Amino acid sequence: MAEKNKQDFITDEEKNPYIKYFRKDRLPTIFCSGCGIGITINSFLKGLESADIDFNNLSLVSGIGCSSRVPGYLNCDSLHTTHGRAMSFATGLKIGNPDLNVVVFTGDGDASAIGGNHLIHAARRNINLTVICINNNIYGMTGGQVSPTSPEGTLATTAPYGSIDTPFNLIDLVTAAGASFVGRWTTAHPLQLSKTIKNGLLNNGFSFIEVVSQCPTYYGRKNKLKTPVSMIKMFKENSINKRRADTLSEEELLGKIVVGEFVNKKRGELSKKIDDLSYIKSGRNTIRKSAYIF
Amino acid sequence: MIKEIRIGGFGGQGVILSGLVIGKAATLFDKKNSVQTQSYGPEARGGASKTEILISDEEIIYPEVESPDILVIMSHEALLKYHKDLKKEGILIVDPDLAHIDVISDFINENKIEVYEVNVTKIATEEIGLKIVANIVMVGVITKITKLISIDSVKKAIIDSVPKGTEEKNLTAFDYGYNYNMD
Amino acid sequence: MTKELFIQGNEACARGAIEAGCRFFGGYPITPSTEIAEYLSIALPKVSGSFIQMEDEISAIGSVIGASWSGIKSMTATSGPGFSLMQENIGFAIMSETPLVIVNVQRGSPSTGQPTMAGQGDMMQARWGSHGDYETIAISPSSVQEFFDFTILGFNLAEKYRVPVVILADEVIGHMREKVHLQDNIETLKRIKPKEDLKDFLPFKNVENGTNPMPSFGDGYNIHVTGLTHNERGYPITTSPKDHSTLVKRLVNKILKNRENIVSTNFKYCDDADIVLIGYGSPIRSIMEAVKIGRENGIKIGYLKINTPWPFPEDEVAKIAKNVDDLIVVEMNLGQMVHEVERVAKNDTNVHLFSEIGGTLPKPTDILNKVKKLL
Numbered sequence: 001m002a003e004k005n006k007q008d009f010i011t012d013e014e015k016n017p018y019i020k021y022f023r024k025d026r027l028p029t030i031f032c033s034g035c036g037i038g039i040t041i042n043s044f045l046k047g048l049e050s051a052d053i054d055f056n057n058l059s060l061v062s063g064i065g066c067s068s069r070v071p072g073y074l075n076c077d078s079l080h081t082t083h084g085r086a087m088s089f090a091t092g093l094k095i096g097n098p099d100l101n102v103v104v105f106t107g108d109g110d111a112s113a114i115g116g117n118h119l120i121h122a123a124r125r126n127i128n129l130t131v132i133c134i135n136n137n138i139y140g141m142t143g144g145q146v147s148p149t150s151p152e153g154t155l156a157t158t159a160p161y162g163s164i165d166t167p168f169n170l171i172d173l174v175t176a177a178g179a180s181f182v183g184r185w186t187t188a189h190p191l192q193l194s195k196t197i198k199n200g201l202l203n204n205g206f207s208f209i210e211v212v213s214q215c216p217t218y219y220g221r222k223n224k225l226k227t228p229v230s231m232i233k234m235f236k237e238n239s240i241n242k243r244r245a246d247t248l249s250e251e252e253l254l255g256k257i258v259v260g261e262f263v264n265k266k267r268g269e270l271s272k273k274i275d276d277l278s279y280i281k282s283g284r285n286t287i288r289k290s291a292y293i294f
Numbered sequence: 295m296i297k298e299i300r301i302g303g304f305g306g307q308g309v310i311l312s313g314l315v316i317g318k319a320a321t322l323f324d325k326k327n328s329v330q331t332q333s334y335g336p337e338a339r340g341g342a343s344k345t346e347i348l349i350s351d352e353e354i355i356y357p358e359v360e361s362p363d364i365l366v367i368m369s370h371e372a373l374l375k376y377h378k379d380l381k382k383e384g385i386l387i388v389d390p391d392l393a394h395i396d397v398i399s400d401f402i403n404e405n406k407i408e409v410y411e412v413n414v415t416k417i418a419t420e421e422i423g424l425k426i427v428a429n430i431v432m433v434g435v436i437t438k439i440t441k442l443i444s445i446d447s448v449k450k451a452i453i454d455s456v457p458k459g460t461e462e463k464n465l466t467a468f469d470y471g472y473n474y475n476m477d
Numbered sequence: 478m479t480k481e482l483f484i485q486g487n488e489a490c491a492r493g494a495i496e497a498g499c500r501f502f503g504g505y506p507i508t509p510s511t512e513i514a515e516y517l518s519i520a521l522p523k524v525s526g527s528f529i530q531m532e533d534e535i536s537a538i539g540s541v542i543g544a545s546w547s548g549i550k551s552m553t554a555t556s557g558p559g560f561s562l563m564q565e566n567i568g569f570a571i572m573s574e575t576p577l578v579i580v581n582v583q584r585g586s587p588s589t590g591q592p593t594m595a596g597q598g599d600m601m602q603a604r605w606g607s608h609g610d611y612e613t614i615a616i617s618p619s620s621v622q623e624f625f626d627f628t629i630l631g632f633n634l635a636e637k638y639r640v641p642v643v644i645l646a647d648e649v650i651g652h653m654r655e656k657v658h659l660q661d662n663i664e665t666l667k668r669i670k671p672k673e674d675l676k677d678f679l680p681f682k683n684v685e686n687g688t689n690p691m692p693s694f695g696d697g698y699n700i701h702v703t704g705l706t707h708n709e710r711g712y713p714i715t716t717s718p719k720d721h722s723t724l725v726k727r728l729v730n731k732i733l734k735n736r737e738n739i740v741s742t743n744f745k746y747c748d749d750a751d752i753v754l755i756g757y758g759s760p761i762r763s764i765m766e767a768v769k770i771g772r773e774n775g776i777k778i779g780y781l782k783i784n785t786p787w788p789f790p791e792d793e794v795a796k797i798a799k800n801v802d803d804l805i806v807v808e809m810n811l812g813q814m815v816h817e818v819e820r821v822a823k824n825d826t827n828v829h830l831f832s833e834i835g836g837t838l839p840k841p842t843d844i845l846n847k848v849k850k851l852l
Binding site for chain 3: 023025026056057059061071072075076077078079080081082085087088089090091092093094095096097099100117118121274277278280281282284285286287288289290291292293294
């Protein structure tokens with residue numbers, strides 16, 4: 001009895017040290033219980049704190065889908081845009097004001113199906129955005145359709161006999177396109193994930209972090225992984241670190257989730273280049289918030 | 295009174311630049327009114343190219359040329375396509391190395407067309423050593439024959455319009471055209 | 478002091494944008510609008526602005542919306558095919574109340590159509606192209622000078638009402654060269670920051686005149702901007718009929734209730750005219766010439782020049798309709814704005830269409846022949 005009473009008096013901050021970053025008037029979230037997005041948000045906020053990023057200077061941009069609802073719950077400036085196009089809105093926002101820290105929350109469908117073109121061009125330009133792509137291998141918000149990352153054989157409402165498509169490897173995609181920081185973890189690796197998010201935030205260029213995440217409601221239910229625990233267990237069992245994976249053959253890697261940091265290289269960044277061009281041609285950097293000046 | 299000039303050739307000859315120079319001379323330096331339009335095909339180079347310039351002391355309302363007073367021809371295709379639009383007793387200026395007016399001799403005679411033949415491309419190539427200034431040689435010829443724009447204004451417009459560093463060559467080209475012996 | 482230049486319409490538009498305070502352009506090359514992008518790629522860095530060529534028109538307008546929220550007056554320029562691709566994000570700009578300018582230099586259409594020829598086939602797309610209920614502002618220039626002036630007007634209206642404004646030009650105006658006067662005391666409308674405390678500020682408040690001050694990202698307001706139906710705080714609220722209706726009606730009324738402040742027309746000889754010609758954009762030039770020749774020949778005709786096709790100047794058209802026998806709408810499509818004219822004028826007069834497609838301006842003599850048949 002005494003125990004229970006004590007529980008009632010635990011503050012929000014004690015339950016979750018990151019609650020201070022939330023728009024409390026918007027809680028609870030729309031996410032299903034057991035969804036991997038919660039773990040991702042916590043890892044993101046931990047990474048943000050350890051990268052020493054000013055939360056007040058943070059702008060979150062997203063498209064459409066479950067993962068794209070994240071910015072709406074965090075108490076910073078947030079731009080919830082059209083399906084697939086977050087990268088282009090974020091590009092304009094970052095060029096318009098390079099002093100902002102711009103982070104994009106997206107999912108497998110948003111980033112690599114409808115938004116695939118914008119994704120590779122943002123990577124090519126190496127614009128300083130940090131993209132957190134929560135990959136649950138399915139369309140959650142519309143009720144469980146097959147996605148471009150669904151492994152072959154995945155059961156989905158639009159793949160009733162199992163997916164016959166070849167999935168994208170998002171890491172290979174953005175690496176080939178020129179991203180200067182690329183990492184992947186699963187929701188079974190929250191600590192590693194937060195460290196990689198920190199490194200991505202600190203990279204002055206295009207950073208892409210894939211979070212392999214569970215959707216127990218649709219992916220799990222359709223594919224004999226009904227509980228969040230069984231999905232996370234599957235991630236743990238099938239994950240293999242990049243260093244070890246490098247020594248294995250393609251056949252040996254079949255069905256494995258390779259995790260780690262894949263790319264971390266210095267390369268010219270776009271918003272800086274535009275600022276520099278302005279300096280050369282006009283004698284000063286681009287004027288911030290000029291709409292209020294003239 | 296609105297005077298209408300049409301210049302027809304192919305892409306890459308600088309037909310549109312010659313229209314720009316004439317329009318600029320008329321408006322900015324002669325303080326007349328002018329409208330210049332252009333049309334071109336989908337090809338980046340070599341397709342048909344046309345520019346039209348209207349010059350008037352009054353305001354120009356309708357900007358398109360229906361029947362030009364002066365037709366300038368820089369390709370045989372343009373000659374065949376546009377000669378019939380020329381006004382009765384209008385002026386036809388042709389580079390004879392690019393278009394052959396004998397095929398329209400009936401039209402010329404019936405409509406009492408005033409014809410001038412000047413080998414502008416040959417002059418540009420042989421006298422100036424730069425084929426691409428043939429358009430400006432032609433501007434010199436047009437200035438001389440039509441008297442619609444003043445020589446000083448055209449020279450100012452050339453300096454204002456051609457790529458930096460090419461002003462001298464272009465002014466020389468203009469002089470060759472302007473001083474060409476029409477007799 | 479004014480400066481005189483002999484320049485193309487597209488260059489006049491780009492120069493107008495710079496004068497209006499535009500410091501971001503995101504675009505994708507397309508004939509016959511490309512000269513606008515080319516000019517701004519040279520000019521923007523010289524005035525401490527930014528230029529980016531995006532991967533398509535969808536991302537072009539996406540980048541423009543993002544840049545606008547960063548606190549920069551922003552624009553894009555395109556033609557029919559690109560305008561089609563932009564439609565979903567235009568709806569987002571309307572719903573999120575993002576000021577920006579879209580220049581559409583119209584060409585022959587549908588589909589790829591006639592890239593180097595003029596048309597006015599996008600008039601209804603400018604009005605209804607994005608899904609859902611909305612009102613919009615569109616401005617049509619009919620001279621190089623107007624392409625300069627109307628681009629500035631477009632930026633001012635975009636800021637005043639926090640809406641995307643479409644400059645509906647066409648290939649004739651885009652590529653034609655004329656003399657323009659550039660004033661150096663141009664009036665521009667600055668964006669206004671909210672006065673309220675950060676905590677109390679409601680970015681999407683249901684205010685009387687419909688338009689709220691606009692903060693930018695990084696100002697500390699921590700605002701949420703979404704294309705979902707949202708409450709005054711900006712938070713999604715998608716299943717409440719009342720909230721949806723309040724929001725959408727406010728967005729629509731921003732334009733409708735300010736119609737008289739936005740609408741711009743010019744007319745001549747309408748007082749004693751038997752027949753009035755109505756048009757917008759470059760065919761105005763054909764109309765004015767036809768009216769001039771007609772009057773010289775004793776025909777009682779006049780014209781109404783519509784500078785703002787949207788919101789449609791229905792009061793102006795209705796007023797003229799009461800005093801004339803016939804109205805002829807001249808447009809370079811198979812009949813789009815004629816339906817709007819019919820809507821407001823058909824009970825008072827006869828409405829006719831003079832339609833010209835194919836890429837060139839209607840001939841004044843052809844318009845006059847149509848007039849003579851009605852006399």
